[in-house]
Amino acid sequence: xxxxxxxxxxxxxRYDKYEWKESTDGVLYLTPAKDxxxxxxxxxxxxxxxxxxxxxxxxxxxxxxxxxxxxxxxIQCFAQRFGLLGxxxxxPTTPEFITYDAVYLPKNHFIKQETLxxxxxxxxxxxxxxxxxxxxxxxxxxxxxxxxxxxxxMTLQDxxxxxxxxxxxxYAESYEWITTVFSDWAFTFVTSxxxxxxxDALEEAERNVYRKGMECxxxxxxxxxxxxxxxxxxxxxxxxxxxxxxxxxSFMITDENSTLKLCKHCGKIFVxxxxxxxxxxxxxxxxxxxxxxxxxxxDSE
Numbered sequence: 001x002x003x004x005x006x007x008x009x010x011x012x013x014r015y016d017k018y019e020w021k022e023s024t025d026g027v028l029y030l031t032p033a034k035d036x037x038x039x040x041x042x043x044x045x046x047x048x049x050x051x052x053x054x055x056x057x058x059x060x061x062x063x064x065x066x067x068x069x070x071x072x073x074x075i076q077c078f079a080q081r082f083g084l085l086g087x088x089x090x091x092p093t094t095p096e097f098i099t100y101d102a103v104y105l106p107k108n109h110f111i112k113q114e115t116l117x118x119x120x121x122x123x124x125x126x127x128x129x130x131x132x133x134x135x136x137x138x139x140x141x142x143x144x145x146x147x148x149x150x151x152x153x154m155t156l157q158d159x160x161x162x163x164x165x166x167x168x169x170x171y172a173e174s175y176e177w178i179t180t181v182f183s184d185w186a187f188t189f190v191t192s193x194x195x196x197x198x199x200d201a202l203e204e205a206e207r208n209v210y211r212k213g214m215e216c217x218x219x220x221x222x223x224x225x226x227x228x229x230x231x232x233x234x235x236x237x238x239x240x241x242x243x244x245x246x247x248x249x250s251f252m253i254t255d256e257n258s259t260l261k262l263c264k265h266c267g268k269i270f271v272x273x274x275x276x277x278x279x280x281x282x283x284x285x286x287x288x289x290x291x292x293x294x295x296x297x298x299d300s301e
Contacts, residue, residue, distance in 0.1 A: 011040050012241050013152060013167040014083035018076050021172070023127040030079060031128065031172035038148050038167070040155065043082065043241060047248045048271055051260075053078055054245055055269045058186030061179045063267075075178055084173050085181060086240030088125045088166045095160045095223075095239035097121070098140050109180050122165075129170040144168065163239050181242060185249060188217040189269060192253050193262045222247055264288060 017033035032038075043050055057074050060066040066074070089095040091110065097103045103121040105111055111124070118135050132143040142165060144150060153164050165171070195202075195210040202210075222244075223237045238244040252260050259272040265284035279285040 011156060012043050012083050012086075012238075012244070013038050013040060014080065015039075015169075016080060018079045018084075020072055020076070020175070021128060027127065028175040029127060029172035030075060030084065030175065030178065032169040034169065036169065038152065040152070043238075043244050044248070046082070050082055050245055051249045051252060052269060052271065053081070054182050055186050055189055055249070057179075058182030058184070059190070059267070059269060061183040062186045062190075071179065072175065075175070075182075083241055084166070084171065085178060085242040085245075086163070086166050087173050087177060087181070087242060088122075088171070088240075089160065089162050090240035090242040092121075095162055098135070098161045098165075099138055101138060109184075110177050124174075125166065125172060126170050127172055131165065131168060131170050133165070160239055166240075184217070185246070186269070188214065189249075189253060189260065190262065193260075265291075 015032040015036035015038050017036040018030050019033045020028055021031055022028050057071065057078065060074075061071060087110075089097075091105055091108055093104045093106060094100070098118065100118075103116045103118055105114055105116065111121075118140070119133075122131075122133065134141045140161070142161060144153075146168070149164075149168060152167055156164060191210050191213045195207070195214075199207070223239070224234050225237065227233050227235050236247075238247070252258060257275060259275055259277075261270055261272045261277065261280075262268075263270060263280040263284055264278040265288040266280065268280045268284075270280040279288065
């Protein structure tokens with residue numbers, strides 16, 4: 001992974017405090033708290049924990065193992081550690097959508113329209129306090145009086161304008177959209193893992209169901225550019241945390257030496273120390289063996 005994404009422009013913003021707020025139309029959003037402090041970090045350096053945390057939340061959403069309050073707390077902790085997903089720049093055909101006449105969207109889970117005005121699209125992500133943004137045709141103007149935000153703009157001035165706008169405190173992402181993204185990733189992993197684990201026991205029709213499920217996974221590919229460093233070098237441009245996680249996750253599950261596993265006892269997703277490890281901890285291994293012995297004893301009786 002370090003070699004694949006050795007050069008990236010993946011720096012992302014996270015705040016130390018987030019809060020849940022409900023809009024006037026009853027939609028629940030996660031947004032930075034008013035007194036939150038922002039910081040920059042590189043998600044690539046924390047890719048394992050980032051992917052595992054997202055998959056863990058998604059698995060509980062998919063299997064309905066946690067209450068909404070528990071999920072809200074975990075998502076809030078995820079955001080404090082890694083930031084929001086950057087859905088605003090992940091969904092359109094280009095993160096540079098501000099420079100177009102309108103926003104163009106491929107098929108997705110969230111917005112049915114293929115085309116939206118920029119103002120209507122931004123309203124999905126700024127449901128509470130409107131930002132100072134004016135657009136006329138392809139020309140736009142955006143202002144901020146936040147000193148922290150201005151410092152980020154100067155540091156990340158190579159980022160598209162929409163990415164920088166998504167770092168503002170007014171930016172928000174809905175609970176439903178966040179949980180849908182996480183559960184989609186978890187479904188993809190479980191599908192891939194069980195397909196190969198149970199391959200010999202599956203009928204061909206069942207294998208096709210797994211294959212069809214995997215076909216639904218995907219999205220907009222990241223962009224890249226080439227820099228003339230010590231040699232011509234590809235530099236990946238991740239303009240949303242969602243896309244960065246999706247790409248890192250994709251490489252993790254397609255690696256022929258992948259150690260991303262589903263615990264045979266508790267069902268937790270974990271990174272194994274070796275490819276033949278089946279349990280996330282010695283405790284799970286011991287408990288599984290105890291239950292197995294007990295089951296054999298009961299059968300013999």
